Amino acid sequence: xxxxxxxxxxxxxxxxxxxxxxxxxxxxxxxxxxxxxxxxxxxxxxxxxxxxxxxxxxxxxxxxxxxxxxxxxxxxxxxxxxxxxxxxxxxxxxxxxxxxxxxxxxxxxxx
Amino acid sequence: xxxxxxxxxxxxxxxxxxxxxxxxxxxxxxxxxxxxxxxxxxxxxxxxxxxxxxxxxxxxxxxxxxxxxxxxxxxxxxxxxxxxxxxxxxxxxxxxxxxxxxxxxxxxxxx
Numbered sequence: 001x002x003x004x005x006x007x008x009x010x011x012x013x014x015x016x017x018x019x020x021x022x023x024x025x026x027x028x029x030x031x032x033x034x035x036x037x038x039x040x041x042x043x044x045x046x047x048x049x050x051x052x053x054x055x056x057x058x059x060x061x062x063x064x065x066x067x068x069x070x071x072x073x074x075x076x077x078x079x080x081x082x083x084x085x086x087x088x089x090x091x092x093x094x095x096x097x098x099x100x101x102x103x104x105x106x107x108x109x110x111x
Numbered sequence: 112x113x114x115x116x117x118x119x120x121x122x123x124x125x126x127x128x129x130x131x132x133x134x135x136x137x138x139x140x141x142x143x144x145x146x147x148x149x150x151x152x153x154x155x156x157x158x159x160x161x162x163x164x165x166x167x168x169x170x171x172x173x174x175x176x177x178x179x180x181x182x183x184x185x186x187x188x189x190x191x192x193x194x195x196x197x198x199x200x201x202x203x204x205x206x207x208x209x210x211x212x213x214x215x216x217x218x219x220x221x222x
Binding site: 001006031033035042043044045048088090092097098099100101102103106 | 144146151152153154155156159161167169170201203205208209210211212213214215216
């Protein structure tokens with residue numbers, strides 16, 4: 001079955017440093033989504049990418065979808081303490097079907 | 112307010128008992144999902160439903176059952192056959208565009 005893997009599992013940074021998490025699927029995806037879960041909270045949708053090679057930006061966050069539609073990355077520039085949380089990628093093999101999540105990357109930011 | 116509601120927030124169950132977790136949405140979404148999250152881990156798919164009166168097993172369906180008699184409701188029953196039910200359970204509904212909206216979660220503890 002479809003597997004979605006994320007690395008690293010944990011990342012500790014100093015405030016102001018950059019952060020990147022990577023997502024790899026065992027199968028080609030129709031789309032990739034990214035979610036953020038704050039400690040004690042529930043996942044909150046950040047963005048969806050659907051096109052091969054797509055790049056989207058949200059302020060300090062940059063999201064990429066690979067050319068083969070099997071990998072993705074999330075990059076945060078100049079981290080802030082408000083960026084703390086776990087970042088998950090998730091994807092469908094077929095649009096609108098089962099949504100498979102990666103294991104997540106837990107980000108801590110030291111002030 | 113539109114959204115997805117899970118109840119209860121905390122639930123304690125004795126070994127050998129079945130327990131049902133509630134999930135209700137008023138977003139008019141066809142697709143709904145149940146995930147299990149263990150400490151420090153990702154979201155694992157239990158069951159999902161793309162339309163009323165239809166549902167599919169996810170990756171860890173053993174020991175769980177669901178029903179989808181109404182569009183708004185997707186209850187999850189954790190049966191006594193589930194060997195390690197203590198976990199955080201998250202319900203989500205999904206828009207036609209793809210974005211998943213999560214409830215606040217139910218934390219189930221077996222005592």
